[in-house]
Amino acid sequence: MKRAQLRQFEEQVVTFIDERHRALGVEESGLLPYYVQRAEKKRAFTRYERGLLAHLETGTTIYHAGIGIGVLSAALALKGCRVIGFEEMPERAEAARALRDAVAQGTDYELREANFPGGLRADEPAGAATLLFTNVAGNWSDETYAGAFAAMKRFSRTILDLRLFGHTRNEPEERDELARRLEAMGHELRPLDLNCNNNFYVELTAR
Numbered sequence: 244m245k246r247a248q249l250r251q252f253e254e255q256v257v258t259f260i261d262e263r264h265r266a267l268g269v270e271e272s273g274l275l276p277y278y279v280q281r282a283e284k285k286r287a288f289t290r291y292e293r294g295l296l297a298h299l300e301t302g303t304t305i306y307h308a309g310i311g312i313g314v315l316s317a318a319l320a321l322k323g324c325r326v327i328g329f330e331e332m333p334e335r336a337e338a339a340r341a342l343r344d345a346v347a348q349g350t351d352y353e354l355r356e357a358n359f360p361g362g363l364r365a366d367e368p369a370g371a372a373t374l375l376f377t378n379v380a381g382n383w384s385d386e387t388y389a390g391a392f393a394a395m396k397r398f399s400r401t402i403l404d405l406r407l408f409g410h411t412r413n414e415p416e417e418r419d420e421l422a423r424r425l426e427a428m429g430h431e432l433r434p435l436d437l438n439c440n441n442n443f444y445v446e447l448t449a450r
């Protein structure tokens with residue numbers, strides 16, 4: 244994505260958030276408070292998201308789990324990736340749909356109001372695809388963890404943030420424990436260089 248196109252996209256996202264916030268308030272808009280705070284600073288992305296946007300190549304098929312309002316998903320679609328986004332919270336999925344229609348029309352971006360991996364079809368992915376988790380920290384049940392771990396085996400690679408996956412892991416020991424668990428399942432873990440500090444993103448490939 245060219246710098247000017249990225250700047251225009253960010254401006255559009257900031258306007259979208261401002262207007263939606265003013266029209267619907269926080270609860271009904273599906274917006275998380277940090278989206279509003281970012282928009283007040285005229286920013287649409289975190290620096291991790293900027294790094295991911297630069298890292299993921301045009302043409303990649305990306306299954307993005309827990310997209311929120313889908314700022315990164317929309318940007319990836321505009322970059323020329325095929326994106327399938329999953330968001331389980333109805334208000335947020337609705338916000339993601341509205342954002343897509345406002346800023347990423349005509350792109351290959353499918354949005355599923357569904358849990359991941361519940362919304363993944365039995366025959367997916369059909370070919371090489373990347374599974375992406377960006378800040379899906381919440382309060383995952385054992386069942387959700389088991390489903391997410393099983394789904395990873397169907398993808399050629401998975402990208403996730405060891406700090407913000409299922410639960411928040413602020414302590415190094417907690418992140419190491421998750422890394423060991425993933426390695427024990429046959430994944431090779433490589434840190435992902437996103438050109439920013441305090442980055443706990445890793446790339447998982449099959450060993």
Ligand SMILES: C[S@@+](CC[C@H](N)C(=O)[O-])C[C@H]1O[C@@H](n2cnc3c(N)ncnc32)[C@H](O)[C@@H]1O
Nearest residue numbers: 309310311329330331332357358359377378379
């Ligand atoms: C903290 S928010 C962050 C959203 C987005 N990744 C971002 O960085 O802006 C996490 C989102 O993931 C969604 N989510 C969490 N676990 C999910 C799952 N297993 N399937 C689908 N959505 C999920 C939540 O509803 C929430 O909107």
